[in-house]
Amino acid sequence: MLVSYNWLKEYVNLDQLTPAELADKITLTGIEVEDVISQGGNLTKIVVGEVLTEEKMEGSDHLHITTVNVGEEEPYQIVCGAPNVAAGQKVIVALPGARLAGGLKIKKSKLRGHVSNGMICSLQELGFSDSVIPKKFADGIYVLPEDAEPGEEVRSYLGMDDAVLDLSITPNRADALSMRGVAYEVGAILNQTPSFPELELKETSDKQAGDLVSIAVEDEKDAPVYKMRIIEGVTVKESPLWLQQKLMKAGIRPIDNLVDITNYVMLEYGQPLHAFDYDKLGSKEILVRRAKEDEKLVTLDGTERTLSPENLVITNGSEPIALAGVMGGENSHITDTTTTVALEAALFESTLIRKTAQQLNLRSESSSRFEKGINVAAIQQAADHAAALMAELGGGRVVEGTVSQEAIQPEDTRIHITVEKINRSLGTKLTEKEVTEIIERLGFGSKQITDGELEVSVPPRRWDMSIQADVIEEVARIYGYHRIPATLPSGDTTLGELSDAQRLDRHTRRFLEGSGLSQAITYSLTTTEKANRFALRDTPDTHLDWPMSEEHKTLRKSLISGLLDSAGYNRARSMKDVALYETGRVFFQEEGQVLLAEEEHVAAVLTGSLEQDSWLGDGAQVDFFTVKGILEELFASYGLKEAIVFKADSTQDGMHPGRTAAIELNGKTIGFVGQIHPLAAKEHDLDETYVFEFNLDAVVEAEKEPLLYSAIPKYPGTSRDIALLVDEEVTHQQVLTVIEENGGKWLREIRLFDLYQGESIQEGKKSLAYSLAYLNPEATLVEEDVNKAFEKVKEALVSQLNVEIR
Incomplete structure (x- = not known):
């Protein structure tokens, strides 16, 4: 969330704080300020200029010779290459000696024999991002309002005497995704009550909004609140400079006065709005419903979207005209010919908006706010404010009344808590009066129930608060984390040590690495086919509902498939000798159990040779007995009381039927070793390849021989x-x-x-x-x-x- 320091000053008194000091105070109370961006700090000698004359330069297809009044006795001659420069404009002029963004210094120069005393600037040259510059001026110079005075510093006109605070808002503090929310937060920090201007809304009385449009919601759970206002007689034009400045500082590109107003109100209240061209709706009926399977909608970006019942749409009774909470439709958007606006303000079910934005890859400022939550109590106020601004800046009139469907009403959340509970949790000694003062600073209500017990009334703008822990956290934030006393932990200390499983795991990794294998780490998620291949048990598959991709959809039942992928990757890069091992978990569904059974397994894949070629000859190729020998030594090092038994096995999935052995411990199969089937090796472009995998948990649980030391025998054998x-x-x-x-x-x-x-x-x-x-x-x-x-x-x-x- 980008917060303009000057905009915030309209609501709270910041005269005694610099932007950097304010950022420190906000960060100390729990909302991190990632950066304080000073706009125009290094720009000098940049003033307002008035273009007196303009003519094409002979021999050039794009250069213009202009004379510009910069507030001095004589006008300056400046050569300009912008396509939109014209006489009578008020423009931004960098005088000789000025420094622009990036440290560029402007000098008096000659272009094709013509003197140029400075430069007429675009917003990009002042450091503005391309993404926020109004489309009208994206490819040329920026034109200032007609009342700009030549020779004056340009900072105030462009709002460059401001600083922008970049707030990192966590999902639980979505109330701070609005200027009013930030104002309440800063007011609590500074012990001030934010002051917001009174809303002046004038409505026409000759007709009612209900006569022009009707609203129906198919399922009130999908849209608990849906409101619409009608504004007639508007004119679409460029927004005033103050509105453009506020949007640009928040990282939003100005479009036109009507669209800009919806974005401005969203920034102020945190309430997303959408403006429809009323005359393009094709119906007086608005129906909010789920999309039909394979229903089509062309969105504002010109892309045809294929929808599903997971998507919520706004329709004109039959056809979709917008993706609810995400993006409007091309068939109903505001254009230069729009004269009547249907203004939507609503509350949509957050999971539907999130799924739609993810499914269609349409993340936006609007969808982000609907996903995290909005202030139900501000929906009507935001709609009224936007309607009043459209009437004011668009020259229109607001039709009387709001058409609405409301399944919920805003109400305060009441939380009972004792002062003793707060002090016990924080280790403080706050009095009831001090706690009450903190609650009032936050703009919450408080009422004494009994001696030491309070009822805290939390307004709907803080929908993140519902339990006692939330109140305790708010008290701690405003009281100051740095003021909470530090205490050392009490009680007996316990010496840390490795468990049997951890010791065995570390020993296994050291042993295999000492045998010439390298550790690999592969994904726990794979394809359904790979998840079942080489599995020790035949159990149902475990799929993710929302996988990253089809390649990472199912939880693995074996480590070998992942290791084979790694071996094939190495072999494709000319590594003919590959020896990899992995220790990790595999997952099985047990009958009658809700939770998955997780087993720690050890697996390895070997192909080529474990020895490097030398002048003595080529290294011996890995075979069944090489791999079995490594396993025998490993099992011997565990000191198992019962011997490990290798039995021929021709049934193991994915393995060579004549070169595979099951590994048994106490009569139970815990793994296998052998050559993978040649067809499986071919899939990975591997030559003769050997693998093993066994259940390490079974080895951990098995009984071990006690470790006894004895002297070297004195007698011959x-x-x-x-x-x-x-x-x-x-x-x-x-x-x-x-x-x-x-x-x-x-x-x-x-x-x-x-x-x-x-x-x-x-x-x-x-x-x-x-x-x-x-x-x-x-x-x-x-x-x-x-x-x-x-x-x-x-x-x-x-x-x-x-x-x-x-």
Whole structure:
């Protein structure tokens, strides 16, 4: 919200405060002032000039030679290139030695042999933004009013002796999106009561507004208040300079007197208005309703909009003539030929306005105010003020009466609170009198209910207040945050420490990074197809009602899809070796639960090599056993009491059916590891790619072995090797399980050191060779004990897996 210091001075006394001092006081009470913009502070020797003569320069298609009266004895000759310069105009003249915006210095010069003593200026050259300059003067010089005196400083005519405060208004303080709202705020800060000029509205009595138009609202929830006034006999013309100045300082481009009045009243009251050309309505009936599916409306910007029942429209009984609260229609807007105005003032349902503005990408000053809320008590006053100004500045007359539909009436909000409650919340020792004075400074009413208890009456202009906490906040703001005593927290302090889940998460990230992987962070939202791919569980999808895009619509059930996108992005940029991991949450819908189930998962994607090429040779390509080995070491570092088991799995979605294993803990599947299906890899332009994902929460909850430290064994161990001929279907995990169950208490390690299939091995068979390490940390192993345990292993292998000992 851009607030003119001079405009604000019309309502409150600011004689003792500079704009910077006022900005500090406003910021200290809760509304941040982002900047104080001083207009024309560095401009010098810029005066009013009167163009006496103007003629085209020979040999030039755009330059003019003018003589200009600048209040001195002799007129100045100035060469001007503006297309709209003409004799008789009052213009802005920068004299030789003047400095313009950006530090440009004006000097006496010659153009094509003609002396130019200064420069006739446009508003852009004085530092005004293109977005606020009146369209009439956008491509040329600015013409001042006829009563401007040649030679006078131009500052007062353009309002450049002013400062503009840029207020950052939070959604809960939308009452400050108006000059009157800011005036009440400043009045409370300075302990003043704002003074607003009396409204003088003269109405004609020969006809009634109800005879010219009727109003109907299809659903009063969509438009709780809708009012319309009629102003006849108006003339559309340029606005007076004072009105243009106020709009330009607020960042709004002046258009014409009627449109400018609606914007001016919106700035003063915070009440958006819309002016229709009454003769273009095509009907005396105004109907406010929801748009029909695929209904069309050409808006003021010339764009045809396709509407839906989510949009609220103003119609002439049948056809839309405006998007309620957002933008008018091209078929009913004010033009130079307008003589009768139908002036709309309303309250629309905020969510409808927000959805329409978002859906059609039509954000405006008007829609912003409807979204955040408006003062219901000021709707009629704003309409009356605008109608009076249209009659005054447009030469028209206001038809008697207001046509309206009202489902709600403005009323004060009453909040009961005790002084003791305020002091307990703020840590202050305010008396009832001090609290009452603060409430009165805010313009609120107060009444004593009992000793120490007050009833605070909040007017409709502060619709953000409804509970005791709101009153406490207002008392704190006006009393002064800097005056509230500082207190140290009391009670016993608690030493902070990481939870088990946090420790395990950090350990996992350190381990994977030490294994050569890099951390990636991907979006939790993805497409519906990607959300279901690689999921560990089949549950219903969770969609957003208003997604940013179709690419970010559904909550993920797996981390792998996002990592594959990242891997494909890197591969497309010539990164052939990619190793990424991520720790993050996935989301599932549980039957009978309202809230989503969130699980912390760990996932990784690897393609190419983990080793750099060197003179010794190319790095080995990542394969299933590389990834499985990383996982085995990671799980071993967790110290789980129950062993992790890898089982062949051909059912996992998106994975190679012959190169995938499920990861089981305590008999439950917590993840998987393997090669992604070649078709899935092709979608991302990846070569042979391996992934894993597991539920970290399940690992956190699993029972861990206590961490025990022991000395290095003093006694030597021994080992036994065994070669087995087994059926091709027998897995390494099955062999390990049998050996572990029968290996005896001195068995310390089992290592597969050979796998062979081919010549000299019959079809359907494979050869596995294992080394079994034995160790007794307290004594030297007896050969008899080792042989006995080893024989038991061989017998179990033969009986359980039908192996042949080679």
